[in-house]
Amino acid sequence: MAEEFVSNLFKGLENVSLIVGRKGVGKSKAVQGIFGKSLEYTDENVQVSSNRLFSLKYRPIQWEHKTVYYEFKTHIWVHETGKNDSFLSSSSVDRARLGGPIDAIVFIFDAFQPDSFKEFEFWSNFASVNNIGLRLCVNNPTKPAKILNLLGFQKTHNYGNICVSKGWEYVDLSKMYESNSLTFPSTKLVIKPDQVDPHVGYNNYLHVLLAFEQHFWSYMYSVRRYDAPGQTGLEAGIRVTPDLLGSWVRNDAIAKMNFGIFGITSQRLASYLCCDGEIDYTLYDSDWEKVVAALDEKEIFKLTAQLFPEVECSTVVETPMESIENVIYKLKKIHKKLQLLPLTERRLQAAKVAVAYSSQLA
16 A cells, blocks of 8 residues: 555635445445546545644546536545444534535435444534535445345435435435436436336436536635627636525526527627627728628528528517527527638628518518
């Protein structure tokens, strides 16, 4: 075994995710399945205090995620707990120091190994004292699904009740979950009754990943994006707060409503479709009327029919916003395609699409 060494990883860290569980419960397999990253064994220790080390089973990895509003990075630590885990006897001060940068904790156990659940009480208290936001209790069975059925629903259900009573999300990797059961900002998982995953864990790693994606991390930063139809611009690097995120979402909703109710001039739409980065709304100021006059009317009608095909009268649009979303989505796809064209051709095609769109609203 390689000689143990002490790491300074603890210094200046933020958004740490702690994965804990006993030996043999499938921690590394779960981490690899969830985040798609390989793990390397290590004898690394994190210096919590002058007389307290915290052991890591694998070298820390990072996972990054980006949304339309913000991006974040989490540092993932994997710790092997158990009856010989020295940290279980640590002081409250050391527990608080370790818990400071931890934003998420995942406790992994195996229902076929009852002893693997014994440390849950300690880590549940640890999470509560340190006010860790995301807490997932993951049953990662090591037996095939057929044998799992013999374990009985009641036993696994009892584990779930214990976890939920402590304020944790219970994730049973042997169960099938509803595909739409994770919606922002909730991380609640909805189980399909009496359905067992034939590939234990395989199809449900995604749900753990979604919980990570949708968690409101302590450190998230805005991404840069430009003004566009139905979308307000945003500067990069702003630390996200709930109030700020709420205002950005509202601004987008207002932009979508304005786009649908008041419309957008064909010239401004053409400027957006032609842009490669920030929109220059003066792009057609000098020759817009000339460009439009040169367009072939039959070609515009044909393009309009392609962009907005007639739909069956039985087709139901649930809300006006849904219709607006559909149009915006279609225009964004066209915008991406136009980026492949040379500037002169892109400028002409953008004008054609904008005029075709405007004629549809006339």
